[in-house]
Amino acid sequence: MAQRNNIETSGRHFLQIPGPTNVPGRILRAIERPTIDHRGPEFARLASEIFSGLKRVVQTTSPVIVFPSSGTGAWEAALVNTLSPGDRILMCETGHFATLWRELAARLGLVVDFIPSDWRSPVDPAAIEAKLIEDKTKQIKAVCVVHNETSTGVTSDIPTIRAAIEKTRHPALLMVDTISSLASIDYRHDAWGVDVTVGCSQKGLMLPPGLGLNAISAKAMAATKTAKLPRSYWAWDAMLDMNKTGFFPYTPSTNLLFGLAEAITMLEEEGLENVFARHKRLARATRAAVKAWKLEILCRDEERHSNSLTAVVMPEKSDADEFRKVVLERFNMSLGNGLGRLKGKVFRIGHLGSLNELMLAGTLSGIEMGFKVAGVPHRPGGVQAALADLTSD
Numbered sequence: 001m002a003q004r005n006n007i008e009t010s011g012r013h014f015l016q017i018p019g020p021t022n023v024p025g026r027i028l029r030a031i032e033r034p035t036i037d038h039r040g041p042e043f044a045r046l047a048s049e050i051f052s053g054l055k056r057v058v059q060t061t062s063p064v065i066v067f068p069s070s071g072t073g074a075w076e077a078a079l080v081n082t083l084s085p086g087d088r089i090l091m092c093e094t095g096h097f098a099t100l101w102r103e104l105a106a107r108l109g110l111v112v113d114f115i116p117s118d119w120r121s122p123v124d125p126a127a128i129e130a131k132l133i134e135d136k137t138k139q140i141k142a143v144c145v146v147h148n149e150t151s152t153g154v155t156s157d158i159p160t161i162r163a164a165i166e167k168t169r170h171p172a173l174l175m176v177d178t179i180s181s182l183a184s185i186d187y188r189h190d191a192w193g194v195d196v197t198v199g200c201s202q203k204g205l206m207l208p209p210g211l212g213l214n215a216i217s218a219k220a221m222a223a224t225k226t227a228k229l230p231r232s233y234w235a236w237d238a239m240l241d242m243n244k245t246g247f248f249p250y251t252p253s254t255n256l257l258f259g260l261a262e263a264i265t266m267l268e269e270e271g272l273e274n275v276f277a278r279h280k281r282l283a284r285a286t287r288a289a290v291k292a293w294k295l296e297i298l299c300r301d302e303e304r305h306s307n308s309l310t311a312v313v314m315p316e317k318s319d320a321d322e323f324r325k326v327v328l329e330r331f332n333m334s335l336g337n338g339l340g341r342l343k344g345k346v347f348r349i350g351h352l353g354s355l356n357e358l359m360l361a362g363t364l365s366g367i368e369m370g371f372k373v374a375g376v377p378h379r380p381g382g383v384q385a386a387l388a389d390l391t392s393d
């Protein structure tokens with residue numbers, strides 16, 4: 001079956017998982033350059049360019065640091081630099097990624113109060129407010145939320161969460177995982193009063209995996225003075241100290257940084273506002289297709305649908321992974337799987353990063369043909385609905 005459309009050699013693979021995303025040719029070519037001396041003047045110029053560019057992308061005047069790591073490393077860095085063993089923190093169960101971050105925090109020796117949810121809804125700011133009001137002795141040191149929950153396709157409202165914290169006058173730090181929202185969905189570290197932003201390279205930034213990011217507010221930096229969790233590789237102070245002159249305390253991912261500089265250039269050529277608007281349109285067209293197929297979108301809240309991915313609930317008796325296998329073998333396209341408790345029940349369409357209307361049309365066509373081939377009950381016409389949506393404005 002795999003040979004049917006000569007898919008091994010003809011055309012290209014469609015990587016429509018919500019990260020890693022398609023890496024555009026410009027970035028691949030930037031990465032391909034010969035590695036340079038990471039203690040030399042050319043590197044210092046590259047790093048300085050990246051540090052100022054990242055501030056514009058994260059929308060902050062605070063430092064943004066880059067680890068040679070996955071996003072998980074950047075999660076760990078956020079916690080170990082600001083907290084002490086036994087500290088209480090508040091986290092919200094938006095889905096699989098929030099759950100993984102909680103497990104990581106618990107392994108570090110933090111005491112996590114996990115606000116439960118149904119994996120179909122955004123963070124509830126009122127629940128955070130209630131927990132903080134209850135905490136009369138200010139034992140909660142941080143509130144950690146995932147901006148865009150990649151397992152469910154639900155985006156939470158960070159300004160409203162910040163406002164809920166403000167209302168209680170609670171001093172807890174606010175940490176936000178923007179791994180699948182950064183450079184796809186509007187996000188503002190400073191304006192939204194975030195203390196630590198966690199990001200990484202392989203989603204909206206259009207890079208291969210391998211870079212983790214932290215943006216650090218002055219309040220988060222002050223917290224490092226008393227934070228007692230052990231840290232070495234992830235230590236912000238050593239990193240920031242070296243970054244001042246454009247260097248790193250250990251060997252950075254030089255070639256990925258070439259790619260990052262190119263990614264920032266591309267985002268700024270398009271304009272961040274236009275990047276967000278493009279993601280919004282492609283997401284809207286995707287949802288138009290899902291509705292026309294008469295399938296259910298996992299996100300329950302119309303207002304909080306993710307613009308970077310859509311999680312689609314499979315009809316009863318259809319297995320999402322079997323469907324994904326058919327799409328991969330027959331059409332050479334990878335779709336996201338259901339994670340954790342959603343395994344087999346949903347598939348996820350990644351529509352973030354380097355993507356345009358025709359790529360989305362191809363993606364949705366592969367899905368609709370896949371439904372037919374795999375015998376998944378649906379109403380035909382989703383692609384038509386998406387095309388109509390894309391040409392409606």
Ligand SMILES: *Cc1c(COP(=O)(O)O)cnc(C)c1O
Pocket residue numbers: 019070071072073097146148149150177178179180200209
């Ligand atoms: C992908 C992702 C992560 C994990 O990043 P890794 O690079 O796999 O460690 C964490 N949080 C969110 C929201 C993600 O989408």
